[in-house]
Amino acid sequence: xxxxxxxxxxxxxxxxxxxxxxxxxxxxxxxxxxxxxxxxxxxxxxxxxxxxxxxxxxxxxxxxxxxxxxxxxxxxxxxxxxxxxxxxxxxxxxxxxxxxxxxxxxxxxxxxxxxxxxxxxxxxxxxxxxxxxxxxxxxxxxxxxxxxxxxxxxxxxxxxxxxxxxxxxxxxxxxxxxxxxxxxxxxxxxxxxxxxxxxxxxxxxxxxxxxxxxxxxxxxxxxxxxxxxxxxxxxxxxxxxxxxxxxxxxxxxxxxxxxxxxxxxxxxxxxxxxxxxxxxxxxxxxxxxxxxxxxxxxxxxxxxxxxxxxxxxxxxxxxxxxxxxxxxxxxxxxxxxxxxxxxxxxxxxxxxxxxxxxxxxxxxxxxxxxxxxxxxxxxxxxxxxxxxxxxxxxxxxxxxxxxxxxxxxxxxxxxxxxxxxxxxxxxxxxxxxxxxxxxxxxxxxxxxxxxxxxxxxxxxxxxxxxxxxxxxxxxxxx
Amino acid sequence: xxxxxxxxxxxxxxxxxxxxxxxxxxxxxxxxxxxxxxxxxxxxxxxxxxxxxxxxxxxxxxxxxxxxxxxxxxxxxxxxxxxxxxxxxxxxxxxxxxxxxxxxxxxxxxxxxxxxxxxxxxxxxxxxxxxxxxxxxxxxxxxxxxxxxxxxxxxxxxxxxxxxxxxxxxxxxxxxxxxxxxxxxxxxxxxxxxxxxxxxxxxxxxxxxxxxxxxxxxxxxxxxxxxxxxxxxxxxxxxxxxxxxxxxxxxxxxxxxxxxxxxxxxxxxxxxxxxxxxxxxxxxxxxxxxxxxxxxxxxxxxxxxxxxxxxxxxxxxxxxxxxxxxxxxxxxxxxxxxxxxxxxxxxxxxxxxxxxxxxxxx
Numbered sequence: 085x086x087x088x089x090x091x092x093x094x095x096x097x098x099x100x101x102x103x104x105x106x107x108x109x110x111x112x113x114x115x116x117x118x119x120x121x122x123x124x125x126x127x128x129x130x131x132x133x134x135x136x137x138x139x140x141x142x143x144x145x146x147x148x149x150x151x152x153x154x155x156x157x158x159x160x161x162x163x164x165x166x167x168x169x170x171x172x173x174x175x176x177x178x179x180x181x182x183x184x185x186x187x188x189x190x191x192x193x194x195x196x197x198x199x200x201x202x203x204x205x206x207x208x209x210x211x212x213x214x215x216x217x218x219x220x221x222x223x224x225x226x227x228x229x230x231x232x233x234x235x236x237x238x239x240x241x242x243x244x245x246x247x248x249x250x251x252x253x254x255x256x257x258x259x260x261x262x263x264x265x266x267x268x269x270x271x272x273x274x275x276x277x278x279x280x281x282x283x284x285x286x287x288x289x290x291x292x293x294x295x296x297x298x299x300x301x302x303x304x305x306x307x308x309x310x311x312x313x314x315x316x317x318x319x320x321x322x323x324x325x326x327x328x329x330x331x332x333x334x335x336x337x338x339x340x341x342x343x344x345x346x347x348x349x350x351x352x353x354x355x356x357x358x359x360x361x362x363x364x365x366x367x368x369x370x371x372x373x374x375x376x377x378x379x380x381x382x383x384x385x386x387x388x389x390x391x392x393x394x395x396x397x398x399x400x401x402x403x404x405x406x407x408x409x410x411x412x413x414x415x416x417x418x419x420x421x422x423x424x425x426x427x428x429x430x431x432x433x434x435x436x437x438x439x440x441x442x443x444x445x446x447x448x449x450x451x452x453x454x455x456x457x458x459x460x461x462x463x464x465x466x467x468x469x470x471x472x473x474x475x476x477x478x479x480x481x482x483x484x485x486x487x488x489x490x491x492x493x494x495x496x497x498x499x500x501x502x503x504x505x506x507x508x509x510x511x512x513x514x515x516x517x518x519x520x521x522x523x524x525x526x527x528x529x530x531x532x533x534x535x536x537x538x539x540x541x542x543x544x545x546x547x548x549x550x551x552x553x554x555x556x557x558x559x560x561x562x
Numbered sequence: 563x564x565x566x567x568x569x570x571x572x573x574x575x576x577x578x579x580x581x582x583x584x585x586x587x588x589x590x591x592x593x594x595x596x597x598x599x600x601x602x603x604x605x606x607x608x609x610x611x612x613x614x615x616x617x618x619x620x621x622x623x624x625x626x627x628x629x630x631x632x633x634x635x636x637x638x639x640x641x642x643x644x645x646x647x648x649x650x651x652x653x654x655x656x657x658x659x660x661x662x663x664x665x666x667x668x669x670x671x672x673x674x675x676x677x678x679x680x681x682x683x684x685x686x687x688x689x690x691x692x693x694x695x696x697x698x699x700x701x702x703x704x705x706x707x708x709x710x711x712x713x714x715x716x717x718x719x720x721x722x723x724x725x726x727x728x729x730x731x732x733x734x735x736x737x738x739x740x741x742x743x744x745x746x747x748x749x750x751x752x753x754x755x756x757x758x759x760x761x762x763x764x765x766x767x768x769x770x771x772x773x774x775x776x777x778x779x780x781x782x783x784x785x786x787x788x789x790x791x792x793x794x795x796x797x798x799x800x801x802x803x804x805x806x807x808x809x810x811x812x813x814x815x816x817x818x819x820x821x822x823x824x825x826x827x828x829x830x831x832x833x834x835x836x837x838x839x840x841x842x843x844x845x846x847x848x849x850x851x852x853x854x855x856x857x858x859x860x861x862x863x864x865x866x867x868x869x870x871x872x873x874x875x876x877x878x879x880x881x882x883x884x885x886x887x888x889x890x891x892x893x894x895x896x897x898x899x900x901x902x903x904x905x906x907x908x909x910x911x912x913x914x915x916x917x918x919x920x921x922x923x924x
Contacts, residue, residue: 118737119694137714139738139755139756140697140714140715142714189649190605190649190650441759443759444760447761448760450763450765451765480806484805488804488881489780489864490779490783490785490795490823490880491778491779491780491825497737547696548696550651550665550713554716554717555714555715
């Protein structure tokens, strides 16, 4: 909305606007829905998960359950559920719908007053965990022992450890068939482990990075690798998509960030940029895109500085280094719609970075417009002519006959992208790669649509519990 | 506390030509001892809430007008009231300079008194509005300022100081990023909630005081009613007036009478007429008309309803700027107004000496 009113506003943040006092080890804005970016989830180094209200800079939920640091957070598509992954080896799905048993918020999508939080245990500490973008009953978890687990909580539940196995290959003895699998795997392949993984934003594929620098595209239904793409020789530590799913960023152990373009139909990757801090050889603790995908963000892992690098995705130029207090950065996230970045420091504080908007004095007077530079004004020929009143009224009447739609609410808020699978539906070359891929994506979409969750109302927001008196810190001021 | 059920033919509505607007008087609700100043339907549509200059809030059954319960909210008069979108809370703005927040569900009210007391204004609070996520609340006051409150802490987070006269109306956009204020100085201002900056100002040619202003359901437009008996729709982007509504029955020169826009009922006869498009006469419609007709859903027309100082309530079709119906029955100015979420009921409340609420159903 603000961008609509001021189209020339700067699109990346400049300075720390405020600091939230917390114990955060990870931060994540809610990504979609009409209230995208209005909440910030913070996973604590002490295991406490907090949900902050970005506007009021206050904690709206404190979620107790983990006993060790929480490193991964994920919001369900309409923000009703929050997933947290902890080093204590559990992932917890939190239901944010109910604040207090006495309060039953009105929900137009149906009544759901039973809290449906649940805990999922794993065999090893968790690095991150992600909801399927369209169904919060499917979870992709990355364990610190370099294992990626796909947990399907529907029905009886099913868990699969994802491995680097293609269709037709036998588990463990794939080397014999290597020659058929294209150039990147032509050399004798040593078994590499999956170090990180993410859903494509439409939810039809899983992208996993291995410890040997290969990106695997995995079909979530068959759990088989569709293709392998070698992007380097050093291990991939982190990968992240932009909101549209058209760009992917990889952070590798060679301290380089690589931006790749994703083919929307086949899901194949094409590298476009490689960023590196050559002087300091900075390792990266967090990577991501701006909400509109125009900028690339890298949270630097310096020991003595708190820096977020911002590059232009199109040109690859460094546009800004956000320099903060002298405490190391552990995680950062970009707001889905605004030029706001949240970064968590080693101390647990969360810094909110914003642009500084100069006061627009012209806004106080109706009909005023601020100009960038002097403009020679040419008056129209008839500008000061006295017009006939009847004629004026007639013109106004005609102008007011224009059809306007005042009742349709805006739906231009961030939404999860739809899976693309109808392109080659009735094409005659049924065996082409595109058609095969479309069938796979459709199967994945149908698979994800089964057993839907309760997160169906897109206008969901977290109701406040005002039955509690105002927090103590404030009472002391009185 | 008396309910007097009106029979449909005693106060027959005067319709102008064929229209789908045919609200009939259903009940007259009397409980307030002074003027009725604000009316709201709960978001689930079951309850009508009224607030009055006597400091009381009354809860009524929205269908039949039965009195449910009452709440003595303030010792002084209540000027405005807002219900949170999740249906949990109720906020009142009072002449005593405070805004109070109560729980809607009496069972949730564990301790007596309001859940939050918002003090900061130095003069009567004239308007109050919950943000769309009910985490923030905006109030406008006779002290010429508007305040945005953080409800959890019960503290002001933004004070918006720039009107030259009392602020009569406050409102929010659908995302909760913008606050709108309208005042007796004839201006409507838009504010960025996050920074407290003024983003835009709208005026009207006669500089008449703005008695009510709000975003329409589409955030591209703002609707305002001014004390020149005129309702306007502004475009948010260029500030242009796109629609002007006036009517001989509509008088608002002295008392701020509210105006609301809502989704009306599509007229069945208009619907049938539209399908017989004169341009498609030549087409053999034996095969064509069967398929598309049931699939096409007529969009609901936008209707505007406003109270008037002569006791009437006027309903317009916004697109055609045509009066659809005039509801007659009140004998005092209609200064409180609410439309049921379904668009099928209207509640109106009047000033002294009548001080009654009327419920109209279709």
